[in-house]
Amino acid sequence: MRLITSTFTFSDSAVIPYYEIESQERDKTKTVIVGIHGLMSDLDYWQRLADNLTVLASVDVHLPILRGYTNAETKKGDIPNAGQYDNDLVEILQELEHEYERIVLIGHSTGAANVCRILNAGRLPVKTEKIILAAPFLHPALPVNREISNQENGSDSWAVYSKRAKLYHIWANINPFFQGRAPVVKVPVRDVPYDASSQVYPYELSYRLVMSRFIDLKYTNWQLFAKSSVFIGSADEVIDSEKLKQLWKDKTGTDMHTVDSEDHNSLLTSPPFMQHILESVRLL
Structure with missing residues (x-):
């Protein structure tokens, strides 16, 4: 296993951190996760999953850090346009089609939810042969989410304003062109994302960034997700697993x-989840 720290440059010249974990059988690898x-x-869970997969299968694992999460100076994340991640993910996948x-x-x-968005838009590149959704947090308005402890004054880690x-959501329903630039969520972010010893600081995410990470409930065709493999942990603290299953x-x-x-994160490193990925790769 070899971790390569790199970057990805989009067509609008924006640059994001991009991590590649190479297979031990690099010369034989034709599949990328x-x-x-x-x-x-x-x-941390993604890195442990990637480390295991690249040892157990002839696959490389690529882990991009999405746009808007690395503004260390202002500690505030935003994106140029609502729905920006749809274009970003398609660009990444299209680039990988040239190599794998x-x-x-x-x-x-x-x-x-970001994966579901490009599925719903019919923009999935041809070589994307398998979709796996883990603990899908699709939209905060769905009646499957657990109550989040609200901290208007914030904390050193998580807070929802x-x-x-709610005010921005009302405005967005009235005006579909509304672009909320002010922060609505605070999350802990590392200075160096995949370095466990790196400094962690509170980081605020704008309304349009956060909402671009959810499906659009008005225009979603759920049948397009039917062929995806979906996993949820029974002890998920963010989503009620039984309600989501129903x-x-x-x-x-x-x-x-x-x-x-x-739980919500430990699912990624659970043996059943990892085994499903390995079996899926072998069947491709």
């Missing part, structure tokens, strides 16, 4: 996998 992170607390024969796309938490978020069944007509005793 692309992992899309959640709001930000899952990076097969792409496995895995989204965790809000990263799963609910009054502003919602998914009602919307897509398919079942999702439950992994006993795993």
Whole structure:
């Protein structure tokens, strides 16, 4: 296993941190796994998953840090336009099509919603042969999410500025062109994302960034997600697993996998989840 710290430059010249974990059988690798992170607390789990996968299978794992998460000077994240991540993910996948024969796309938490967005838009590149969704946090308005402790004054780690978020949501419903630039969420972010010893500081995310990490409930065709493999931990502290399973069944007509005793993040490193990825890669 070899971790390569790199960058990815988009067509608008924006640059993001980009991490590549190479397979031990690098010369034989024709498959790449692309992992899309959640709001930000899952990076250690992604790295452990990637380390294991590159040892156990002939795959490379690529872990981009999404746009808007690395402004260390202001400690405030924003994106140029609502829905920016749709274009960004498509650009990343299209670039990988030049290097690999097969792409496995895995989204965790809000990263799963980003994957669903490009699925819904019909923009998935041809070589993306497998979609896996882990603990999908698809939209805060869905009746499957657990109550989040609200901290209007914030803390050193997590906070949701609910009054502003609700006000912005009302404005967005009135004016579809509304662009909320002020922060509505605070998350812990590392100065160097995949370095466990790196400094952690509170980081605020704008309304349009956060909402671009969820599906659009008005224009989502759930049937397009039916062929995805979906996993949820029975001990998920963010999503009620039973409610999500029922919602998914009602919307897509398919079942999702439950992994006993795993929470929102630990699901990523659970043996059943890892085994499913390995089996999926072997079947491609």
